[in-house]
Amino acid sequence: xxxxxxxxxxxxxxxxxxxxxxxxxxxxxxxxxxxxxxxxxxxxxxxxxxxxxxxxxxxxxxxxxxxxxxxxxxxxxxxxxxxxxxxxxxxxxxxxxxxxxxxxxxxxxxxxxxxxxxxxxxxxxxxxxxxxxxxxxxxxxxxxxxxxxxxxxx
Ligand code: HEC
Numbered sequence: 001x002x003x004x005x006x007x008x009x010x011x012x013x014x015x016x017x018x019x020x021x022x023x024x025x026x027x028x029x030x031x032x033x034x035x036x037x038x039x040x041x042x043x044x045x046x047x048x049x050x051x052x053x054x055x056x057x058x059x060x061x062x063x064x065x066x067x068x069x070x071x072x073x074x075x076x077x078x079x080x081x082x083x084x085x086x087x088x089x090x091x092x093x094x095x096x097x098x099x100x101x102x103x104x105x106x107x108x109x110x111x112x113x114x115x116x117x118x119x120x121x122x123x124x125x126x127x128x129x130x131x132x133x134x135x136x137x138x139x140x141x142x143x144x145x146x147x148x149x150x151x152x153x154x
Pocket of ligand 1 (some may be wrong): 028030033034035037038040041044069090093094095096106107109110113138141142145146149150151
């Protein structure tokens, strides 16, 4: 009996260690994609403030923000989304499992973001009216992916 208890306790410890290792295994990827996403959100904040007349329009700042979004979009790939690093399996992940079951569509949404960012780059640097008109396109590319592939935070 005592032996059985010890075996049970030992395997419980092993299971815990296995989960911890699995989570650590994805920590870098989750952290990397969060960093890329947060930087895009920071850039969106700059152009968003201008589009809402909360910040003065500055063509150079707007153009640079749009260029940064385009640069980050070009980095996004499955590299930051290793299979298994999903919501409730990897720590801090809000990435839905559909990313891996519908990978072609997920990558199409990455490509759509790249296209939208290139278009927005021209608009943002032209004038305030063009920036305002371009906001829906770039914001829509973010939302189109989040709607399907990102678990909303509580
Ligand atoms: C191709 C899909 C896709 C596109 C396009 C996309 N995202 Fe994301 N985004 C995700 C996924 C998936 C997550 C959840 C990642 C996770 O929690 O591991 C996420 C998470 C985020 C987060 C939360 C980061 C955190 O630390 O929890 C922010 C902010 C964000 N995205 C901003 C943006 C912005 C801004 C754009 C557009 C400029 C954008 N995203 C475009 C898929 C996308």
